[in-house]
Amino acid sequence: MAAADRHAVRVAGLRRAVFDSPGVSDLVERAAAASVEGVPPPLDAYVAKVDGAAYRITDADVAALKAAGCSEEEIFEVTVAAAVGAALRGLDAGMRAMRGGSEDAAGNP
Secondary structure, eight states, X not given: OOHHHHHHHXXXXXXXXXXXXXXXXXXXXXXXXXXXXXXXXXXXXXXXXXXXXXXXOOHHHHHHHHHTTOOHHHHHHHHHHHHHHHHHHHHHHHHHHHHTSSOOTTSOO
């Protein structure tokens, strides 16, 4: 059994939970956070930081988003979407490397 096959159901469930389930944040906003493209201000810089240097997120980053009108729930959902998006891109890259090809974990070119 291929590594992707062993985890496909769990990865699909994670994708559904994060990107298709109802929440405080908009589904489009969460998808944008996952891809780090088209994220509206004030979340854009924060999402880029979660994607590229999550260890540098501070209480001040979250406080700035709250001051700009974001709720804690929205910040949480967008943070999870950005982190899961980064993780899935890493998984896809690893699966492509293992296959020696250029397709993602779902088998898409």
